[in-house]
Amino acid sequence: MVQPVLSPLVERPAHVPEALVYDLDYYADPGVLQDAHGRALQVAKEAPGVFWTPRQGGHWVLRSHNAVFEASRDTERFSNAPISFEQLQAIIESLPEGAPKPLIPAPITFDPPHHAVYRNPLQKAFSPKAMNVLKDNIRALAVELIEKVKPQGGCAFVKDISEPMPVTIFLQMFGLPVDRQREYRDLVEEHFAQTDKDPQLIQARLRKVADVMRDAILERKDNPQNDLISLLWDSEFNGQKATLHDIENYAVMLFTAGLDTVVNGMALGAVHLAKNPQLQAEMRAHPEKTSDLTEEMLRRYTFTLPPRFVAEDCEFQGVQMKKGEMALLFLPGADLDAAEYPNPEVFDANREGKPHIAFGAGPHRCLGSHLARIELNILYEEMMARLPEFRLDPDKPLTYHGGHVWGPNEVYLKWDV
Ligand code: HEM
Known part of the structure; x- marks a missing residue:
């Protein structure tokens, strides 16, 4: 894996007060790469609730729970769309016949009211009822993966378990060939590893992702199956039948x-369990507490950092922001905010009070949260039921990646056989 390079410092713009500057490179901060949530905790303790970092070209970071929650619901001031819907339509209409259209990840890149048009077709497909049907299949896969490594006395947890499990489930749901998962996963890693913001390069990477799925998407148009691609072909957008472009989005x-x-969520959970044999013992004795464990894992190790674009010059929580600036929703810090969670660094599966914000808030709140929760719960249950006490391999220290999704690069576990 290529070591990310700390981005250069840029000059503070005149409208940013010096007191609001805090140095955090969300891709390549040395603290993040060494211990992502150790650094998140430090940021949660030290940085202003809304701060400006001179890294990655300079941008805002919303760190307090309150700021993240307010901005997530305020789609007038904080947009998910790098350019407006109307500008986008104008670009698409100006393209010559047959030219590839820009890919716009849907529904996440759309703001209300267009956002609902793209979210609605998926709502039922990701509902708790639809996800519950998958439980047996998910459990069978978890058991297979764990039993495969059990006699070895250890495993590379990401490669052996936390990658293949959610990726297989997702490919089956979507209707993509499971035997090509390595190829798909490499593309995702390539996509997330890039820090450049050049729209052409981003488009080129998204196009690569769309292209590997193109045959399966086209095939399903004439030969519908019980999968998401077929469901999307059957959907309508603003009264028009779905097109190949819609489905690629x-x-x-x-x-x-x-x-x-889910790959990163599972890996963060495995690290915590491996470091805490007493917690493992408690969970083995009380499997009925697994969902509380999962929720506290999601809070203590919240790991996504969704971006927003300031839609108009405005004041937000007493801070002047300018149209077009980037504001990162620092969810890991929001869930470690001492103003909301007393002793936030303490892992307490019996914690009461405010629910975590690991799945976001507002109209873009995670659509896959029911699926993610089922996968995490089942994995922890089966690990506790099937593996003896496990620990981190002391010869293979942990390293982490930054970006919009933080997590360990690999987690080497050991146990006695
Ligand atoms: C533990 C695992 C997961 C976490 C922590 C997570 C987190 C999030 C967060 C924070 C958002 C909001 C982003 C924003 O506000 O811009 C989001 C949105 C979304 N997530 Fe997840 N996610 C997880 C798993 C999944 C899975 C498994 C799927 C689907 C297979 C999924 C599909 C989506 C979609 C489609 C959206 C966009 C929703 C919209 O814009 O309306 N997520 N997720």
Whole structure:
């Protein structure tokens, strides 16, 4: 894996007060690469609730729970769309006949009211009822993966378990060939590893992702199956039948969200369990507490950092912001905010009070949260039931990646056989 390079410092713009400057490179901060949530905790303790970092070209970071929650629901001031819907339509209409259209991950890149048009077709497909049907299949896969490594006395947890499990489930749901998962996963990693913001390069990467799915998407148009691609072909957008472009827009979104998030969530959970044998013993004795464990894992190790674009010159929580600036929703810091969670660094599966914000808030709140929760719960249950006490391999220290999804690069576990 290529070591990310700390981005250069840029000059503070005149409208940013010096007291609001705090140095955090969300891609390549040395503290993040060494211990992502150690650094998140430090930021939560030290940085202003809304701060400006001179890294990655200079941008805002919303760190307090209150700021993240307010901005997530305020789509007038904080947009998910790098350019407006109307500008986008104008670009698409100006393209010559047959030219490839820009890919717009849907529904996440749309603001209300267009956002609902793209979110609605998926709502039922990701509902708790629809996800519950998958439980047996998910459990069978978890058991297979764990039993495969059990006699070895250890494993590379990401490669052996936390990658293949959610990725297989997602590919089956979407209707993509499971035997090509390595190829798909490499593309996602390539996509998330890039820090450049050049729209042409971003488009080229998204196009690569769409292209590997193109045959399966086209094939499903004439030969519908019980999968998401077929469901999307059957949907309408603003009264028009779905087009290949619509489905590619969903594919690039779901592909990245579905393949990268759960992988990192599971890996962060495995690290915590491996470091805490007493917690493992408690969970083995009380499997009925697994869902509380999962929720506290999601809070203590919240790991996504969704971007927003300031839609108009405005004042937000007493801070002047300018149209077009980037504001990162620092969810890991929001869930470690001492103003909301007393002793936030303490892992307490019996914690009461405010629910975490790991799945976001407002109209873009995670569509895959029911699926993610089922996968995490089942994995922890089966690990506790099937593996003896496990620990981190002391010869293979942990390293982390930054970006919009934080997590360990690999987690080497050991146990006695
Ligand atoms: C533990 C795992 C996961 C976490 C922590 C997570 C987190 C999030 C967060 C924070 C958002 C909001 C982004 C924003 O506000 O811009 C989001 C949106 C989304 N997530 Fe997840 N996610 C997870 C798993 C999944 C899975 C498994 C899928 C699908 C297979 C998925 C699909 C989506 C979609 C489609 C959206 C966009 C929703 C919209 O814009 O309306 N997520 N996720």
